[in-house]
Amino acid sequence: MEPDQDVTEAELRRAFEQADHARAASLIIERYGPDVLGFLSARLESRARGAEVFSMFTEDLWTGLPGFRGECSVRGWIYALARNAAHRYLLDEGKRRKRTVQWDTGDWLQEAARERTRTQPYLQTPIKERVRALRSRLPAEDQSLVLLRIGRKLPWRELAVAFSSPDDPPLSEAQLERESARLRKRFSLATARLKELASAEGLLGTSEE
Numbered sequence: 165m166e167p168d169q170d171v172t173e174a175e176l177r178r179a180f181e182q183a184d185h186a187r188a189a190s191l192i193i194e195r196y197g198p199d200v201l202g203f204l205s206a207r208l209e210s211r212a213r214g215a216e217v218f219s220m221f222t223e224d225l226w227t228g229l230p231g232f233r234g235e236c237s238v239r240g241w242i243y244a245l246a247r248n249a250a251h252r253y254l255l256d257e258g259k260r261r262k263r264t265v266q267w268d269t270g271d272w273l274q275e276a277a278r279e280r281t282r283t284q285p286y287l288q289t290p291i292k293e294r295v296r297a298l299r300s301r302l303p304a305e306d307q308s309l310v311l312l313r314i315g316r317k318l319p320w321r322e323l324a325v326a327f328s329s330p331d332d333p334p335l336s337e338a339q340l341e342r343e344s345a346r347l348r349k350r351f352s353l354a355t356a357r358l359k360e361l362a363s364a365e366g367l368l369g370t371s372e373e
Contacts, residue, residue: 172196176238185229192225192242199316200246206311207250209296220249228330235334240325243318247308248330254304298361306354313351320344 172195179188200221205214224245232241299307305327312318312326324343328335335343 217249217253221246236325240322243326244330
């Protein structure tokens with residue numbers, strides 16, 4: 165875990181202990197908001213779609229904070245929320261209508277809105293366009309796994325949390341180990357497949373992120 169992430173997690177746990185959910189939400193958006201937005205934009209292959217799902221994510225975050233008990237890493241949990249929001253978005257894409265937030269969220273949602281408008285340079289280069297096109301040929305779970313492991317550098321145990329349902333009980337130590345092993349194997353197969361595709365497209369030697 166990076167030093168600044170250690171500090172953020174410690175501050176977040178204090179906020180949770182004090183039931184200061186507004187402070188927790190503000191810290192999460194400040195520290196992790198840009199990365200979550202980047203993940204969603206890459207996963208959905210569109211900054212506009214990523215921004216819409218980021219709005220869904222912030223709603224889920226706000227409603228889910230009172231039930232978070234700190235039994236797993238905050239970062240793993242918020243990526244589980246983000247993956248869940250993206251999954252719902254894709255399922256409901258044909259029926260979805262414009263979402264409107266109708267409750268007062270305070271300064272933290274204003275920060276979320278600012279994060280949604282920031283430019284994501286890695287989405288704008290021709291090579292990245294071709295890499296994203298290759299990645300989109302992977303199964304949905306593999307796409308998210310590649311983005312979170314390579315792009316966000318999540319450790320395997322945090323990935324195990326991120327790939328669980330945010331509504332399920334926390335994973336036990338044994339479950340974390342099994343899920344981490346499953347994801348390692350799946351990641352190895354996914355990256356091998358990407359290398360095959362990249363070789364066919366003449367893209368070997370470029371980096372994913």
